[in-house]
Amino acid sequence: SQQGEEDPQALSIQEGENATMNCSYKTSINNLQWYRQNSGRGLVHLILIRSNEREKHSGRLRVTLDTSKKSSSLLITASRAADTASYFCAASGGAGSYQLTFGKGTKLSVIP
Amino acid sequence: DGGITQSPKYLFRKEGQNVTLSCEQNLNHDAMYWYRQDPGQGLRLIYYSQIVNDFQKGDIAEGYSVSREKKESFPLTVTSAQKNPTAFYLCASSNGLGQPQHFGDGTRLSIL
Numbered sequence: 001s002q003q004g005e006e007d008p009q010a011l012s013i014q015e016g017e018n019a020t021m022n023c024s025y026k027t028s029i030n031n032l033q034w035y036r037q038n039s040g041r042g043l044v045h046l047i048l049i050r051s052n053e054r055e056k057h058s059g060r061l062r063v064t065l066d067t068s069k070k071s072s073s074l075l076i077t078a079s080r081a082a083d084t085a086s087y088f089c090a091a092s093g094g095a096g097s098y099q100l101t102f103g104k105g106t107k108l109s110v111i112p
Numbered sequence: 113d114g115g116i117t118q119s120p121k122y123l124f125r126k127e128g129q130n131v132t133l134s135c136e137q138n139l140n141h142d143a144m145y146w147y148r149q150d151p152g153q154g155l156r157l158i159y160y161s162q163i164v165n166d167f168q169k170g171d172i173a174e175g176y177s178v179s180r181e182k183k184e185s186f187p188l189t190v191t192s193a194q195k196n197p198t199a200f201y202l203c204a205s206s207n208g209l210g211q212p213q214h215f216g217d218g219t220r221l222s223i224l
């Protein structure tokens with residue numbers, strides 16, 4: 001399977017700082033998606049970047065994709081306490097396999 | 113409001129018992145999914161369905177069964193053959209495979 005792996009596993013920052021999370025995957029993809037999960041809740045889709053895109057923005061989120069390194073990063077700028085959550089990347093594969101394969105997540109804590 | 117409803121929120125299973133988790137969506141999505149999440153872990157795919165009356169096994173289907181008799185509904189049965197069923201179960205739906213997924217708020221299953 002082409003599992004996404006996030007790094008770091010946990011991240012603690014002060015409110016107003018930027019948070020960067022990284023994701024690596026193993027094989028070719030059609031797209032890569034980022035999700036947020038608040039404690040005890042379901043996942044919420046944040047952003048999707050296609051394999052032919054290098055960077056995408058959505059509000060305070062910036063996602064980059066480097067297919068040569070099989071890696072992606074999620075940057076949250078000017079973090080808020082409400083950003084405290086776990087963040088997962090999910091790779092959607094090629095060769096007819098469009099299932100999403102999730103990593104283990106990065107647990108982000110934003111301290112007010 | 114459109115969304116996915118999972119019930120119950122908490123469920124307890126006795127030894128040798130089958131239990132069924134409910135998942136209903138009113139998003140008119142064709143594809144639906146069941147994931148299992150263990151503490152500190154990512155999501156693992158149990159079963160998915162691209163269309164009514166059709167479903168495929170995911171990575172960890174053993175000990176589970178599903179049905180897809182209606183577009184809106186995708187119930188998951190955890191059978192007595194699943195020896196370690198304690199986990200957080202998440203249902204999701206999407207417009208198609210590889211597309212952003214919408215999640216319910218999960219069912220937490222425990223063993224009595």
